[in-house]
Amino acid sequence: MIRITTDRLSISxxxxxxxxxxxxxxxxxxxxxxxxxxxxxxxxxxxxxxxxGPMLSxxxxxxxxxxxxxxxxxxxxxxxxLLKREELDxxxxxxxxxxxxxxxxxxxxxxxxxxxxxxxxLGMQTVLAITSHQNTRSQHLLTKLGFQLEQKEDTQxxxxxxxx
Numbered sequence: 001m002i003r004i005t006t007d008r009l010s011i012s013x014x015x016x017x018x019x020x021x022x023x024x025x026x027x028x029x030x031x032x033x034x035x036x037x038x039x040x041x042x043x044x045x046x047x048x049x050x051x052x053g054p055m056l057s058x059x060x061x062x063x064x065x066x067x068x069x070x071x072x073x074x075x076x077x078x079x080x081x082l083l084k085r086e087e088l089d090x091x092x093x094x095x096x097x098x099x100x101x102x103x104x105x106x107x108x109x110x111x112x113x114x115x116x117x118x119x120x121x122l123g124m125q126t127v128l129a130i131t132s133h134q135n136t137r138s139q140h141l142l143t144k145l146g147f148q149l150e151q152k153e154d155t156q157x158x159x160x161x162x163x164x
Contacts, residue, residue: 002058002066004113010069011080011110014054018067021076022046024098031096034135057084063122065094068110077101080110082118082127090160091118092128095138107141115145119163129159 004011014022023046025031026038040046057064065081078097085092093114095107118124129147131138132155139157147159 002063002117004066004117005071006109006113008071009077009106009110009113010071010074011066011113012069013058014050014065014067014079016047016050018076019043019046019050021067022050025079025096028096028099030099030102034132034138035096054079054081060084061091063091063118066110066114068097068106077106078110080107080114082114082124088128088130090126090128091124092130093142094129095141102137108144111141111145115161115163125162125164127161127163129161130156131159132156 002011002013020043023040023043026040026046026049038049040049054064061084063082065079065083067076068078068080069076078095078101080093080095082091083094093111095111097106115127118127128150129142131142142159145161147161149157150160151158
């Protein structure tokens with residue numbers, strides 16, 4: 001079981017108890033614009049997404065997208081974690097927050113914690129990140145985290161960071 005804590009956040013594996021939260025998150029305007037419509041429109045769709053996405057990733061790779069929750073209330077506010085994409089040589093960092101929690105430093109705080117965990121617990125030395133050209137907020141965060149722009153493609157930018 002993955003458990004990471006920061007000053008303000010509890011970071012843990014997503015479970016089927018997070019179905020309603022995931023349904024809300026993946027249908028926010030920011031998610032739809034920058035990540036894409038995943039055709040998750042019901043609790044059943046969200047459950048399937050959790051089972052075939054993050055929960056399967058934990059079993060296959062020992063990592064995946066993680067639930068971000070406020071310490072005091074255990075209120076879920078977003079996700080941050082690592083994804084293994086077939087077309088990439090290394091895992092990539094992904095993150096998304098509910099709109100009311102954007103701009104408060106939670107993306108930075110959770111990303112630093114996840115990257116530290118990846119280095120220390122999983123022995124990762126390189127992590128990638130992908131974002132669209134239009135997603136300047138994510139690009140800014142990645143740069144602040146120490147990621148370097150590696151490749152510009154037609155539809156996306158690819159960043160990398162060395163954890164060693």
